[in-house]
Each structure stands twice: as structure tokens, then as C-alpha cells.
Amino acid sequence: MSTLTTTPPGDATQRVTVDTGVLDRRLATHVSLGQTVAQTMTLAWRATMKMRRNFEQLFDVTIQPLLFTAMFAYIFGGAISGSVKDYLPVIIPGLIGQTVLTACIATGVQLREDMDKGVFDRFKVLPIARIAPLAGPMVADLVRYAIASTLTFGTGIAMGYRPGGGVLGVFGAILLAIVTGWSLAWIFTWFGTVGKTAQGVQGISLMVMFPLTFLSNAFVPTATMPGWLRAFADVNPVSHVISAIRELANHGQVTAEVGWAVLGCAVVVAIFAPLSVRSFNRKM
Amino acid sequence: MHTNDTLAVHAQGLVKTFGDQRAVDGIDLEVRRGEVFGVLGPNGAGKTTTLKMLATLLPIDGGRAEVFGHDVSREGHVIRQLLGVTGQYASVDENLTATENLLLFGRLQGLSRPESKRRAATLLEQFDLTEAANKPISAFSGGMRRRLDLAASLITRPPLIFLDEPTTGLDPRTRGQMWDTIRELVDEGCTVLLTTQYLDEADQLADRIAVIDRGVKVAEGTSDELKSSVGRSSLTVHLAERDDLVLAAATARGLVGEEPVPSPEARRLSVPLERSEQAVDVLVALREKGIGIESLTVQKPSLDEVFLALTGHTADSDTDDSASMEAAS
Numbered sequence: 292m293s294t295l296t297t298t299p300p301g302d303a304t305q306r307v308t309v310d311t312g313v314l315d316r317r318l319a320t321h322v323s324l325g326q327t328v329a330q331t332m333t334l335a336w337r338a339t340m341k342m343r344r345n346f347e348q349l350f351d352v353t354i355q356p357l358l359f360t361a362m363f364a365y366i367f368g369g370a371i372s373g374s375v376k377d378y379l380p381v382i383i384p385g386l387i388g389q390t391v392l393t394a395c396i397a398t399g400v401q402l403r404e405d406m407d408k409g410v411f412d413r414f415k416v417l418p419i420a421r422i423a424p425l426a427g428p429m430v431a432d433l434v435r436y437a438i439a440s441t442l443t444f445g446t447g448i449a450m451g452y453r454p455g456g457g458v459l460g461v462f463g464a465i466l467l468a469i470v471t472g473w474s475l476a477w478i479f480t481w482f483g484t485v486g487k488t489a490q491g492v493q494g495i496s497l498m499v500m501f502p503l504t505f506l507s508n509a510f511v512p513t514a515t516m517p518g519w520l521r522a523f524a525d526v527n528p529v530s531h532v533i534s535a536i537r538e539l540a541n542h543g544q545v546t547a548e549v550g551w552a553v554l555g556c557a558v559v560v561a562i563f564a565p566l567s568v569r570s571f572n573r574k575m
Numbered sequence: 576m577h578t579n580d581t582l583a584v585h586a587q588g589l590v591k592t593f594g595d596q597r598a599v600d601g602i603d604l605e606v607r608r609g610e611v612f613g614v615l616g617p618n619g620a621g622k623t624t625t626l627k628m629l630a631t632l633l634p635i636d637g638g639r640a641e642v643f644g645h646d647v648s649r650e651g652h653v654i655r656q657l658l659g660v661t662g663q664y665a666s667v668d669e670n671l672t673a674t675e676n677l678l679l680f681g682r683l684q685g686l687s688r689p690e691s692k693r694r695a696a697t698l699l700e701q702f703d704l705t706e707a708a709n710k711p712i713s714a715f716s717g718g719m720r721r722r723l724d725l726a727a728s729l730i731t732r733p734p735l736i737f738l739d740e741p742t743t744g745l746d747p748r749t750r751g752q753m754w755d756t757i758r759e760l761v762d763e764g765c766t767v768l769l770t771t772q773y774l775d776e777a778d779q780l781a782d783r784i785a786v787i788d789r790g791v792k793v794a795e796g797t798s799d800e801l802k803s804s805v806g807r808s809s810l811t812v813h814l815a816e817r818d819d820l821v822l823a824a825a826t827a828r829g830l831v832g833e834e835p836v837p838s839p840e841a842r843r844l845s846v847p848l849e850r851s852e853q854a855v856d857v858l859v860a861l862r863e864k865g866i867g868i869e870s871l872t873v874q875k876p877s878l879d880e881v882f883l884a885l886t887g888h889t890a891d892s893d894t895d896d897s898a899s900m901e902a903a904s
Contacts, residue, residue, distance in 0.1 A: 309734055309763040309764050309765040310733070310734065311764045311765075313656070314643055314657070318653045318656050320650065320652055322652065329685075333679065336679075337670075337671065344711070345670065408668075408669070409665055410669075412632070412664075412666040413660075415632055416655055416660045417655060417680065417683055418655035418684065423683075
């Protein structure tokens, strides 16, 4: 009945083969940098296949930006800036910050889910760089941040937003948003590696994400906040990122805010990347 | 670096502790090149833990292990290049198709894209999965997943394969296919270390078997050696009347020359048999004595009996065990 037994003898291509010659070769004792990059890209490919198969994984970077942009602009526009049109240059960069941060959460949650799956056991016994199963999805998520920020800009432009920074300014803003997403994702990746369940990771992540976005200049000018709150909002790295995106998109200017934003991102990476890698390696 | 007589797996005094529990408590294993070595034991005996330590999946807490002469603790990356592992639960990616899975694992291990594709197609053909090649794994049956899982382990054609309970939960036909594949691998020169709960499976496949219980190796040998140490078939009859038990036991003893084991509460009598045909003699004799029988079974030695014989306790410990142990001794 089975193919295995009906295979004609002598047909070498149809047989299980074993490469015992490997025993006579000198085998590498570690993974080279080139191999690490190749393995990371292969696992990034896997992550994008996953996104394509489960479109709901992209809701947070597709439907959500469309919905939030329209909602926030029409609800708060008149109250905060006098008109929807005047509010758009404020809220669009703010929403990009918020959307990218939301997209980061999924990075950690999905890593946790991945680690609970059977396929992760196989990654562990393969002769691959231990970091590749973590790095691959992080590379693939760059696509998510790009979709999120481009769509938010697109929705804003459809609603009448005319970024003063021109194409180059908007392009720079999107680039900064992607860098920010990748950097801040390390926080949530760390949660992913230490959390016990995906739901737990999601809970903690939301608890961190909400203060970071709402206690910032994303939706309102910080001048209207009480002193103590304003103090926090002004040092919040998310505020600096949003200010930098505003200046890039609205004025096409690379100001000190861009520097602060990049520095903030670098600090986050410097703290959370080693933490994540360490606790991830313990489970790999 | 190694010679042809290097053992494929050589473990000495392996120990794994979880908290204050010693899951693996000083196990020695010597797996020769080109053989199928079976590790037999009940759930929780430490089989999987042992395999995981040897596969670099769990750190070794005590003792040492070598795979083809390479130290498992220190040369993990080398070991992983020599090893294919297929676990109890299919470790393939649910979001990808069968082909994509094999491509993923081929590419990750440095095969070129065309080479990965070629080997993936061959493996799918071989494992009777060509028709399902482009279907998502979520649509796969348990047997198909298991076959794909083994195919994924084979894409780099490793010289050593660890199979952790490869046929647990499979139907008999799929189990037979799995056994055929394992035999083919061995014909090709592959060394196989497998764990199983089934005496039958170890019997069918393994050249040598180690029996593990509570983290300790309690016996080792060929299947025949183990069986002869364990005992024979037995006939169990369920009597219609409890009062007949003594007469039935005496009748059976007269025929087989050994003391049958009665269970009065269950009106049951277990008769050890030298040869299975003796069952007929016993049954005929019981009918001649007018002893009514409700049901009967003839059993080969079960894993439970292997354990009873080797360890003095049965494979799973509930309250019945002590009773049957006393009865047997």
C-alpha cells in the first residue's frame, strides 16, 4: 500500500539516504556571521509567510491606523486645534507613534506564541545561530511598521493633510518610525522571553504601551498638562520621536528632536536587547 | 577525530534533576554505529529526558555523554550537525505547507534553494505526502504530521536519528509504515536511538533494548534476552462462579505444572503458559469439570509484566499494583 514499500529497488532517488560522509568531515564549532544573517533572513521569510496566511495579524497595522486616524481627527480636531484640518499635522505623527508602538506589542506576543509551539523545539536542535529565531521575526516586523506609518500618512493625506516637509520629509518620518518600531520592539520582545503565556505578555505590554503613548505629546500639546505630568511627557522618548516625526513631515527639518529620538531608541536597544537575548538563549 | 568503531552514542552516569527529583539517575548507554537501540519504559521513566540531554536540548546535570566522539556538553553545535530529532509531538510549522516546512529546514541548515527543493520533493514522495505537499499542515492527520516531522529530520541526511516515541498515537497501518521507514534508514547506514512504551515496537525494530524505570536502567539486552527473562504468555479466565476458583486452579496446575494466580474478588484466574497451545488443554479440562467460563483472554508478556519481573512493581502505580504484586510473588 505505501509508497515506501512499493518503491522499485535500486531507484536511488526514491530512497531515504544517509550522508555518513559527514562523520569524516571537519565540522564547524560555531555559526559564522554570514550564516547567522542567512538564517535570520530565512526565518524572516517564514514570518512574512505567516503574516500572509493570517491576515488578522495585520489588523493592528492596517485597519487600526485607518480607523484611529479618522476617529481621533474628527473627535478631537475641533476642540484641540480649532479645526480638523489644523489638527492633522499634530495628530498624524502622534498616531504614527502610537500605531508603531502597538505593532511592537505583537512582536513580543508572537514570539511568546512561537516559543510555545512545536516548531520551536526543532529550531533548538538545528545547527543554527541561537539568536536567529528571535532576529528573523524582528526583521519581518519592519514590514509591519512600514505599512502602519505609510497607511497613517495616506489616511491623513486623504483627509486633507498636506505635509509641509514634502516627499523627502515624509519619507524621513516613515524611516524614523520604522527605526523606532524596531528599537522599542526590544522592550516587548523581552516581555515575550520572560512572560509565561502569550496573554500575560499581552497584558503587561498594554500596561506599558498606554502610559507611554497617552502620557506624551501624541494627541495634545503638553502645555495644557499639570506640571508633574508635563515633566514626564517631556522626557518620554515617545514624545521626542513624535516631535521629530512632526518636524520631518511638517517642515522637512532634521532638528535636535531627531537626535533625541535616535538617542532614546539607542538607549532602549542597549538595555533591552541584551536582556532579551540572554533570557531567550536560556530557553533556546 | 573518530574511527569507525567510535560509538554513535556513549553516555556514562547521566543525571538530570528537576528540583529535588532525580528524573534521570545515572544512566549508561552505548549505542553502536548502524544499530537501532531502543529505550523502553513507561511514561515518566526518564526516556525523553535522557534523549533531550543527548540531543543538547537539556543541560546534563551529572555524568557525561559523547555523540560520535564529540562531547555533548561542550560541542553542541557539532552534535546538532550530526543529528536528526523527531519528538513525540510533531515539530513542524502549522502556518506553512509541507513543502515550505521542508524548504525552511533545508535552507536553515545551509542547503541551496534548488537542493532544498529537490530533497523536499524526494522526501514528500517517499513519505507518501506528495498530494498534500501544498496543503497547510492544519489539514494534516496525526500520521501525516508525524511523517512530515520525520521527513524534516532527514532533509540533511544525518547519520544519527533520535526518535522519541515515533508511533505513539498512530494507527496500526501508519505505525507499520513508520517501522518500514526506520528499517530503510538503518539499511542506509543510519544509527537510530528510539524510545518507546511498546514492547512490541522495541521487539520489531531494536537490535538492543535498554529498559528504564524511574530514571534508572534496570535491564539491557536483545529482545530475546529480555523476553526470556520476563516470562511467558498467560491465559486469564473469568469464571461464572467464585466457588469454582479453587477447583479451576487445581485443574490448571495439573496441566501446566505451575501455580495459577487467582483473583477471588474478580472471579479471575491467571494461568502461566509455556506454550500458547496449552490454553486449549486448560479450557477443555475446565469444561470437563463443569466449570462455567464467562470470558477469557490469552496474553503475551506485557510491558507491565516486564516491569513486574524486572523491577518488582508495575509500570503505573495505582492501588491495584501492590495487590497483584503480592499475588504474583
